[in-house]
Amino acid sequence: MRILLGFLMILVAPFAGAILSGIDRFCSARMQRRVGPPILQPFYDFYKFTQKKAYIVNGLQWLLVWGHFLFVVLSIWIIYSGEDFLLAIFSLTLSEMMLCLAAYSASAPYSNMSAQRELLQMACTEPMLLLTAIGFYLNSHSFMVSDIVSCSTPAILRAPGMFAGLLVILPIELRKSPFDVSSSHHAHQEMVKGVTTDISGRTMALVELTEWFEIFLMCTFVGLFFAYDNSLTGYLIGIAVALAVMLVMTLTDNVFPRVKWERMLAITWSTTFIAAGGNLLVLTLLQA
């Protein structure tokens, strides 16, 4: 049953992610007093990409982009079939690493520089993602998602610090300002499309598709903080908060300029250390 849910969500995730991405672009345009594209625009873009010839720089790149896609899907599957949350994070990390390597393999200046920036971004997010898992573990004494969602108290009550830390690194995962150091949705930084510079056509469609999965995955991380007792209320609150957080992310994207990598490292690591680390300390002391 649970495993089936995992497969079902693999089908649902890209649609949900695409619509979220459409809403993001729509809201963002309205914030800038533009009309903006229709909400279904991501689908049109995707369709256009698939119609194009796949000009690839080398075969390795193509494989690595596939790897990038597969491991994000695996990550979604792991979470929705109620398996180990930590493994989902490992799988996500592996997938991001593959995208970096795809960029590296192009052996081109833009790709190369953004691949390294992407690696730095991963180094910024990884501690917080792991601490998110630890927050869930301290709440429900298990890394299994099935146990996390059926715990009697929602994780947000015991691990608000982890939640705050997760919100800080979320712009990195969603490629939003102020932390869109390696690649951005807008042409407001020197790397522009960064890691995907040397990816085009059908291969690019695959990267877009993966991004939808990633958006959905991030919403899931946020929502998991509110799930309790396996109850519908918990899930609904989770979905509502996730949507609100996405809206906040759109707003942040519009109000903040991009920061330099030093600032990004300092901000993310210090918030992770203080908010999530402090939360961890308190929880450990309470349990001892």
Add this chain to the structure above:
Amino acid sequence: MGIIEFLIFFPFVAAALLYLLGNGEKIYKARKVIVKGSSLVIMASVIYLAVRVLAGNESGSFLTEANIPNYFVMGGELLLMVLVTYYGFHYHKAYAAVLSWIGTIPVLWLDISGYAVEGLPHFRVDNLTVIMCLVVGIVGGFICIYAVGYIKDYHHHHRNFPERSNWFLAMLFVFLGAMFGLLFSDNLGWMYFFWEITSVCSFLLIGYNKLPESINNSFKALWMNLLGGCGFMAAILYANIRLGACNLSQLHLMGSQSSPGLMIVVTLLAFAALTKSAQIPFNGWLLGAMVAPTPTSALLHSATMVKAGVYLLIRIAPLMAGTMTGVMVTLIGGFTFFAASLMAIATSDGKRLLAHSTVSNLGLIVACAGVGHPESVWAATMLIIFHAVSKSLMFLCVGAVENETGSRNIEDMHGLIVKMPRMAFVMIIGICGMYLAPFGMLVAKWAALKSYIDSGSVWLVLFLVFGTASTSFYWGKWLGKIMAVIHKSQALRDTTHIGEWEAIYPLAVLVVMMCMLFPFISSYLIQPVLNQMFDTIVPPVIGGSDIGVMLLMLSLVISIPIAGVVVSRHRSGITDQNTRSYMSGINAGDDRHFLNSYGDVQPLYMSNWYMIDLIGELRILKPCQMIAASILVIFMIIIIGGAI
């Protein structure tokens, strides 16, 4: 003669034979046969031992009456002291000689004066011994096989060094013999003897090419390890005279009665182990060891030497659980894991990066041992096995690349996947084995994280998560460099010695195999260790659906290169579907040059990112050593002062 005595003596015999054969063109062939034969014999015997012990046919304690061997050990200790004294005065480094006297004379006095406790078994074999023997025998054996071909190439490239390769190969075997002795010894005095052999041996190996730099670095290794040896000596004296204990297993039994002096012994042993495992502040010697030929580094870093330190820590892990000593060890280990991985980011020399990474990974193992819970001991053992195989593979590859291209700098490995496809593929396996998700190291990290949280060590969790982040940064950079594909480049002519491949391929296969078989390694090899160590049936550390998901990830990872091979068979090379990379100027057509704004062809160079100004070794090594040294000193004063 039992298999144990054979494993200890045989490497020494092989070493003597190799040394006596001398050098010369005619000898090479015979020498190759001897080295390969002896390595295979060693591998076969450790596997035989493993099978016997795991089947329950051989375990327990041996050799209670050991008057004559005792004289041998005393003689050996004296010999080592004389050797160090000679070298110390010869190179005007008298401090090494003094440290050696401090470490040896009290132990000799203990034996002669009769205060030494006797009448207990000197050897012991259990599952932990077997695991370590497998690591030492198999990984060490492959390194020796590699060394025969390597050292020939090495002298071919460096004609100015005096050829002493017979001596070099002999030392490698002495090292293996000493490691076996150390693993089998239960008696602290004997263990100390073999411990000192490995210290002196590494000193001799590091100083192999007798350049001023190598001699300085070898003395650095010597004094640090002898200092640790002094700690070991103090532990032996205290245990024999005050506690009436001469065996590790005796200390283990005392743990339950919690005698106050016990913690002094445990702390001193932990101190010795920290120096041997090159934990900060003692990481300098391992970094310095890079000047030696590659097989030395491979042996020191993966199968022997540093593993002796963590082996001792795992042995005393249950005694450290929840004590101040445990806190000290975990703090040093966790701090080392994080700090060394930062320094690795700012390193571009391939071997030096591997050295930092060894220090960092050992920090993780040390921290696991310091926690002392069954889960963390599981993680520590798993890390030892996976680290040994992957790290030796990496060293052998870097050495082979250096022999081929003349550089071991990571910057020069740009596009290695085109230039040396086979070597690059093996290196990718090695790097993935070191840090990527479904491979062994990460499985162990998963367990380590869990045990750190359960034991409530907040600092350790934070060190682990931040250290993991920086670890993936430096490995990712390296992996990317190797994977860069430059169009129209040709593969270099592969001049790697066949003997080198004979070691590299099996190790690469071993990395992949172990990842697939890790559930079996866990249940058949490591779980019994926990049961013996904690005297209860420990529930499986990893189990159920987690194994399934991990194997699923692994099969996905493996299927990607296989798919790549299938796809590339169908579309060979550059087709019309391929395009040039984007250069932000017009690509001159070969992905190496672009047209600048004057229309001139301009070459392109892409460097990796090292952040040397922020976390360079010159900048943070000294402060880190100060911090770690103060932690160590303060804790030792508190613990030992408190117990006395």
